Amino acid sequence: MKKLGFGLMRLPILEDKADQIDIKTLELMVDAFLDQGFNYFDTAWFYHKGQSELAIGKALVDRHPRNSYVLADKMPIALLRPGTKSPEELLQDLESYFNRQLEKTGAGYFDYYLLHSLDRKKFDVAKTYKAYEFIQKKKDQGLIKHIGFSFHDTVDVLEEMLQAYPTMDFVQLQINYLDWIHESIQSQKIYQLARSYDKKIIVMEPVKGGTLSHLPQSMTQKLQEKDPHASTASWAIRFAASLDGVFMVLSGMSNLDQLRDNMTTMKNFQPLSQEDQDFLIQEANWLKEASLIGCTECEYCLNKCPKKIPIPSYFTLYNRDHLDLGLDPKKKYQATRKNNPGPSDCIACGACEKICPQHLEIIDLLKKVDSYFE
Ligand code: SF4
């Protein structure tokens, strides 16, 4: 398999609505992707407010032979509520999500299936539910080919999971050159631990939700001097794909241009030299000093916010202004603010912080954004 996977969480949309996926454009993207010899697609229950699984059913599953692509989906652990349910009821919950996913995609089976976005709390829920045993059973029945989990927590929690789940075929980790030596995300340590358990690795967020495709002029210039034909995003993708044991790098692509750029990078993949890897890690230190907010624009918080605050949009605009990208984020902030509740409308209910896979202190960060722009 070629190492580039199509992440289905930032698909082209209509009328700026996350749940209105532009199926015609998606079909063109899917066809171009397959045409160039790529075949890995990654969806999840939460993506596009539940519409991603349906969309890939229409654009891929209904239109291409089942053996021409590889499809990954994920058990939405964040939705599981054990309460005082009996073992039979817990099993019923898992069965119901899994069967619904098979129905929504129409795929018949999943090539890769993950426990989604595990951290300490969701790990406990997964244990209560016996979710690991459940997906293992589905694998034995031939409804899943490879089992794994995606992960957002610290190294010690990962070690517990790797010990508790010895037969997982792979792990999906957040790895990019900005998070490589980040104190709380700890990409490097997490990667090294997974490798020490001999796990195959899928990388998510190689471009950090798009942050590493919009770099400050000075850094863009340095990268262009190294290779005038390579896009800024391509450096981030290659960084992740160059690591030993990484067999797939997911990229959430929103249009044909992004798709083509990624395919050009990965069609005849050339690993980065050690010198270039060191250069990117060194530059990441500079980026960190710009005190960026580590939001990856996954949008999980959006559905949770009772005030409907467009949290990721505000964080992205804040980051862009700090990186001096010349896109006039202040003006864009005013426009966003005019049509939406602002950062100061936050009532500190904490619902967003509970779901944020990046463990961001969203309430405090919104105050920071508010005082910066307002
Ligand atoms: S803490 Fe603020 S931003 Fe977060 S969900 Fe509650 S109101 Fe929305």
Ligand code: SF4
């Ligand atoms: S604040 Fe957290 S949950 Fe919301 S979009 Fe950013 S990373 Fe995702």
